[in-house]
Amino acid sequence: MSRRGKLGLGGLDDFEPKQSERRDTAAADQAGEAHGFRSREPARKERPTRKRGKSAFNAQINIRGREEDIALFQAVADERGIAYGRLFREMCSRLKADDSKR
């Protein structure tokens, strides 16, 4: 292989492959962060695995009622942003509480 004089007599054989000194990456990242050198790769966010407890709202009744009462029930649930099951529960427990006050 050709060796040119300018790169030094005897070529470049004095440079040998060598294990580079491993340094803590966190320190480089902190230094980078301090000077605005930030990640440019999209963050790979771990999707949180939601552990949902089993819903207690799992029984069902089928009520026959007047159309306007059903519409009112649905409107109240919508206004409060709660599910029918929860509204039903709240209505019942309030009525029960009222009864006991009497």
Place this chain on the structure above:
Amino acid sequence: MPVIVFAQPKGGVGKSTSAIVLATELAHGGASVSVIDADPNEVLVEWSKLREPPAGMKVFGDITEDGILDHIDDESARVQFVIVDLEGTKNLKISRAISRADLVVIPIGASHVDALRAADAIRLIRTEERSYRHRIPHAVLLTRTSPAIRTRAQVAVLEELHEAGVEIFDTALHDRAAFRELFAYGGGIRDLPEDRVRNLPAAVENAESFAAEVVERLRTILNRSRTGG
């Protein structure tokens, strides 16, 4: 072994050009060289597809932030020179690559804006030096200069760097057609067709001087670290 990192958070300053010039000159000198193209634009990977790189030289692309240090470590255990080219933005790969550098080359055009961005890189290097309690040699390389004259801007930038105590390469990479043609033809400066590229011998001479200065600096740096000085 030496890891040479080309770092400059501004684009269009001749980073990839100077990286290729150095890599091909070292390969021409008989060395094994790995080029790690960590710029997502992968200009050097594209360059390597135009023409087979010189014997002993390999170009690696598809480098992630998480993978860059493993790549550098693997190659520095395998070849004589590792050259890392980075994206011209303030990015994490720059700060990580600097942590492994034996020499950081900071290319700049002769403009105040380029010098300001070079200062960002130098501040980062100095912080890492403090964190690692280890000197990270670095020097600014002037690129795209006129071979004939020193412009007023060039003199001003040099003075600015001097006053800030920043090391500067004696060699500047001139604005020569040959350096631009590298990305059209592939290969090194010496592989370009002499009949088609203006003043090729002058570009070869310039490339050789730059590579020789890098080698000289590396010899000094490595000797200093061997003797613990």
